[in-house]
Amino acid sequence: MYTYVSAIALFIFSIASSCCVAQNPLDFGSNIKTADPSGHIWADGRMYLYTSHDQECQEDFYMKDWHTFSSSDLINWTAHGPSLSVADITWADNYAWAPDAAYKNGKYYLFFPAGTGVKDRVNPEKSTKWMGIGVAVSDSPTGPFKDAIGAPLWTDPYANDPSIFIDDDGKGYLYFHGKGADYLVAEMADDLLSVKGEFHKMDMGGYEPKMEGPWVFKREGMYYFTMPENNRSLAYYMAKSPFGPWEYKGIFMQEEGGNNHHSIVQFKGKWILFYHRWLMGEGECKKKQRHTAAEYLHFNADGTIKEVKRTREGLTK
Template sequence: MKQSKYTFILFVLTLISSVCVAQNPISFGSNLRTADPSAHVWDDGRIYIYTSHDEECQEDFWMKDWYVFSSEDLINWTNHGPILSVDKLSWADNYAWAPDCAYKNGKYYFCFPAGTGYKDRVNPEKSTKWMGIGIAESDSPTGPFVDKIGAPLWTVPYANDPCLFVDDDGKAFVYFHGGDDYLVAEMAEDMRSIKGDFYKMDMGGYEPKMEGPWVFKRNGMYYFTMPENNRELSYYISDSPKGPWKYKGVFMEREGENNNHHSIVEYKGEWILFYHRWLDIDSECGKQRHVCAEYISFNSDGTIMKVKRTEEGLKTKK
């Protein structure tokens, strides 16, 4: 009888423990719907996640502002947002989609897509939607961020969901998919314009549709990662930030027909994949986007191991 009671107590404690360590989706508080996580570790040692913000039951990705959250333990997160809204822009009033951020010249640069118009999905020829890439500045990683140039970095080609990458030598690059091309441009030293023209990267002959590239560097190797077909996560590698790139395959499979968007960052010796999932948790509108995270690992040759979605997420490793 005593042994049976002990076994039951142990079972209950194990169950409680498994619930306590479940970290997906990440709890940012206030029932916020967040997506498109861009994660960075700044000099203060904290990890920051810049996200887009899905309003409850929003119409066709009509989004109005951006948030940032920070943590020092990957469990408890501080909400610092909203850090910028389309109300503060003179050239756009909608489509506050996937952002990124970078540190250079003693300032933080928030790179974001925004736009105007209406996308007619029934009669595409009647669509007036346009999107461009903006850049805002702050002395703090949590903002507020100010659009100093009062205009997009360019107007043609149409572009959204940029990645802003600063290399070890201080050169900054902005990556995006525009005009059906894989493009990169070097940023000017003051980060308020691009330097020269766009550069169409050599992707080795494989250029699937995609949005939201994420570029990072590990052990001298550059990784160009993306939601291939806006669904599964795949990647290329190169020994240069501008390529040529070699396709290496998918590291996270698609989840139905749901879109995905991600970032990859090293924090306290562990590499972490942040991404979003469409989950029906507590919304009147069914599935909504929620930011999740998983640990990510590499093979000895630098290739990325397959990553599976879990409920545990960033639980403490044993």
């Protein structure tokens, strides 16, 4: 018999279920603010996320370390703590921005941007900010990572947001956001500790909007160059070579009022888009900060990417 008590119980159960099902942002077991998630699957089959770390109510984007998380089901995550800090780097003391990772030659590599100085947003001519890309190495996918060369890979151009892509033949390619020098790729030496030859300016088919955070992946023989177009909406190109020439295909995730940074990786037969969302802070911090989220990503028959909507349920839907 359906009673008042059973109705109350059903209501409580439905509230509890909806509370527990929602997975965006991802639950890392604390109130840590993370951004720029770089997803990778290593030999143990787990998903590893390498992220930047927003300090609580931080000034500008002054960031100090990078964190690693892992999961076997994309719902329950293990936090492995900081994997590298600017305190461990001799050539930079700030701007621990978007990292990426790779595995090669029995080692795990963390490519990271870091810098020095101050960006004066009111009087840009007074800015002293500089950023470069470094590489750190570890025997473990969770670190700790150690700066491998004690210097940035190069000093000119100013660069950040590295994306390291290892092709099927083992060759490594580094894509990055550069000051006045976007849409460049560098082939890496076999040990991934230096650039092989010159930077290659890629043919983007005549369309080169302002960008940050590139991410390159390969699917069914096609290469995908994806990035936050105008630093906001996620867009992509396709090509038959890691150097291009690239054909612009459009936006697959619209902006949400702040910058975005993402990664795309196949996990147990499904394609996953990791990205960050801007959510209002709680407590004393009354400003929006970034949180890592995830959605399923789907392709059309011709290989193009279907539009992705942000959801509260994320990977539980």
